[in-house]
Amino acid sequence: EIVLTQSPGTLSLSPGERATLSCRASQSVSNNYLAWYQQKPGQAPRLLIYGASSRATGIPDRFSGSGSGTDFTLIISRLEPEDFAVYYCQQFDSSPSITFGQGTRLEIK
């Protein structure tokens, strides 16, 4: 099973700032089968990025994903008030095995 480790655990920033979230895998994620989700309290996760770098339908272009192999990054270029939430990375392998990172909490500074 691939273990995903997200850092930092909590990120404190102000609206308008740039957020950089990291996701590191314990072994290579094949075919860049890596996704990012946003989750707000009491809500289901929302798909932001799939295939490591493709934005899901309706996701603003301030969200971008990059990376390959074992290191992946989600960048929010300019934080809006509605972006403060918990973010999870998730990987798929063909076993199939599907695992999530422990999450990064993005909070208002």
Place this chain on the structure above:
Amino acid sequence: QVQLQQSGPGLVKPSETLSLTCTVSGGSFTSYYYNWFRQPAGKTLEWIGHIHTSGSTNYNPSLKSRVTVSVDTSKNQFSLNLTSVTAADTAVYYCARGRRWFDPWGQGSLVTVSS
């Protein structure tokens, strides 16, 4: 747009079976994978298993002995059964569509295991 609506009891007694259903509306039901996840309070998400509308299934090895996911294509529904539940199975349960990534998701169902 496709929507997933979850239903099922919010309270289950220890040793009994947790059963949830997810109804899909607003789009094509067939030829997709449908999944169940759970999330204990304050923790990350755990994949439980999935089913393709053809009927093929895969489960998380850690839960495989207790899980059954089934599909009813005539009703655009899929279901989760988790047997022999304990307090450790208390969580918010979600359904979602997809194979490698997941969208859309159901609204979530808090299931508490308690006598």
